[in-house]
Amino acid sequence: MSQVVTPHIQQRQKKAKHMVSLALLAGALAFSIWYVKFDLIEFISGIPLFLNFLFTDFLPPNFANMDSYLRPVLDTLIFAVVGTFISSALGLVIAFLMARNTAPHPAVRIVLRGIVSFVRNVPFLVWASLLVVIFGVGAMPGLFSLLVFGTCFLARVYAESIEELDKEATEALEASGATYGQIIKHAIIPQFMPGYFSWTLFMFEINIRASAILGLVGAGGIGSNLKQSLDLFQYSRASMIIVILIVLILAVEFLTQRIRERIL
Amino acid sequence: MTTILQVEGLVKSYAGGTLALKGIDLTVEAGEFIAVIGPSGAGKSTLLRCINRLIEPTEGTVAFLGEAMNSKSKSSLRRWRSQIGMIFQHYNLVNRSSVLENVLHGRLGYMSPLAGVFSRYSEEDKQAAIALLHKVGLENEVFKRADELSGGQKQRVGIGRAIMQQPQLILADEPIASLDPKSSAVVMDTIYENCRERGIACLVNLHQVEVAKKYATRIVGIKGGAKVFDGSPEELTEEMIYNIYQGKEHEMHAQAAGE
Numbered sequence: 001m002s003q004v005v006t007p008h009i010q011q012r013q014k015k016a017k018h019m020v021s022l023a024l025l026a027g028a029l030a031f032s033i034w035y036v037k038f039d040l041i042e043f044i045s046g047i048p049l050f051l052n053f054l055f056t057d058f059l060p061p062n063f064a065n066m067d068s069y070l071r072p073v074l075d076t077l078i079f080a081v082v083g084t085f086i087s088s089a090l091g092l093v094i095a096f097l098m099a100r101n102t103a104p105h106p107a108v109r110i111v112l113r114g115i116v117s118f119v120r121n122v123p124f125l126v127w128a129s130l131l132v133v134i135f136g137v138g139a140m141p142g143l144f145s146l147l148v149f150g151t152c153f154l155a156r157v158y159a160e161s162i163e164e165l166d167k168e169a170t171e172a173l174e175a176s177g178a179t180y181g182q183i184i185k186h187a188i189i190p191q192f193m194p195g196y197f198s199w200t201l202f203m204f205e206i207n208i209r210a211s212a213i214l215g216l217v218g219a220g221g222i223g224s225n226l227k228q229s230l231d232l233f234q235y236s237r238a239s240m241i242i243v244i245l246i247v248l249i250l251a252v253e254f255l256t257q258r259i260r261e262r263i264l
Numbered sequence: 265m266t267t268i269l270q271v272e273g274l275v276k277s278y279a280g281g282t283l284a285l286k287g288i289d290l291t292v293e294a295g296e297f298i299a300v301i302g303p304s305g306a307g308k309s310t311l312l313r314c315i316n317r318l319i320e321p322t323e324g325t326v327a328f329l330g331e332a333m334n335s336k337s338k339s340s341l342r343r344w345r346s347q348i349g350m351i352f353q354h355y356n357l358v359n360r361s362s363v364l365e366n367v368l369h370g371r372l373g374y375m376s377p378l379a380g381v382f383s384r385y386s387e388e389d390k391q392a393a394i395a396l397l398h399k400v401g402l403e404n405e406v407f408k409r410a411d412e413l414s415g416g417q418k419q420r421v422g423i424g425r426a427i428m429q430q431p432q433l434i435l436a437d438e439p440i441a442s443l444d445p446k447s448s449a450v451v452m453d454t455i456y457e458n459c460r461e462r463g464i465a466c467l468v469n470l471h472q473v474e475v476a477k478k479y480a481t482r483i484v485g486i487k488g489g490a491k492v493f494d495g496s497p498e499e500l501t502e503e504m505i506y507n508i509y510q511g512k513e514h515e516m517h518a519q520a521a522g523e
Contacts, residue, residue: 172356172422175316176429177346177373179338182380186369190360 053235061243062236069244072215072222075139076248079214079221080207083146088200090147091154098155099162101170102184116152124149124210129217139220146207146214154203161195162188197263201256208252212245222248266294267330268433268465269315274324276310276489284310286489287324292433292465297456299476300469302486303512308469311486312435315467316348317341329432346373349426349464351455353438355418357425359411363402366410366421367393370428389428396424400454416447423454427462434459436468440475452479473505473516 032038094112096102103109124145131141131148169187178186215223222241229237269292276285284307292298300308313319315326317333326333333344349370357366371389372380385393397406400420405413410421419439426434436455440448456479459466470476476483477497485493485500485508493504509516 168352168354168356169358171318172350172352172425173358173369173372175318175345175348175350176370176425177342177344178369178380179342179372179377181377182372182375185381186361186365186372186383187358190358193360 061240079211087150094155095158099159142214299480349431351436
């Protein structure tokens, strides 16, 4: 039995749904403002204070002791490079095991998918904080957290791009009697190459940003210097570090963009 | 004549209860060029895919060179498939690999798994692949990437790949359905000549009756998952054609409909 609803009534129902959704949103907003005691006046009156702080304490950047930043910048870069390399290798293996069209067994796929999505949904700074507890303050927990997070992130996006590949070439090789390994090598990998490179380069950009703030939780890199100078009220040093960070990130983005243009 | 393929009582039902094949019997003798005709959705494609087990049949037996294929073992399935070439409607090439590599893929089924992974094709195979590309008129495209070719050229690469398997049987699933009339003629000629010269039996799905009549030594008509005709092209009367295509008459002459 199908109920015949005239277009007129359908439209009225649609309108009513819209109104209810709007009312709910407005209610949620009002409650939130009340709950956090958001004070617009305080915010606006804070702006001059902030500007004052920015121009008298923060700026100009302190260019003294430039060579003291060299080591942390290098650390940060190395974190990102090593992190990207290792997590792309590990992520690739996991991706093949968990992509629907290449998983050797459905059970493997489901188990890996569960683990990967759990790890990936814990923010990497939380991983870094936990690993600092285990390994102590220093560079290792930073690198490990990039690895853990990056591997799972890449496994997921690699697996998705493997699943999106067209199945026709795979079918042809299967029909000619090729083995699982041969199909992966000859049909999947060539088609997956563009996706692999673009996601890996993207991961590198994420890693550069991430490794810059790892220091905030004591996990090494240039972020450590930032936290230290903020803690010691050396604001002109802090602003110098931020300038270095911006230059570093822009340089890396420029570089990855060039690589992309070259190979894709 | 030796029997290449014997299909008996082939039934395929899909999850959800759709009955794609309702008990097909079919015998293919050496050197035959059989056209399987019928409207879309009749089960032609399912029939071909049940033969090389890209689709697992629900019931019935398929015997290839006198050997029934019941074994579930991967290595026997692999040996079975390596002796049956397949040509696809959408060519199914690895687009980012070279034409030569695509043709060499036909040898993978005969190589050790590891040698195949590392592309250790023998010198003989490489020479044969290049000779084959000359034969199908692609001598200038050997090192091009497959996605640089036109549809008709891609299909000739697909034919090369199937022949490269040195198969006893070639299954061609709507090889010209995505091609313009001119390329279609070239592709059908290429399939026909190569199969004849090498004595390869061929089972080709077509929906164009004229093409089927032009090439086939025997025609099999399929309708609603059942075989309704099996005989020489001369025996295929207008009446029978209308029976096969009943309700889908417009498909009989469809050319390059582009899906």
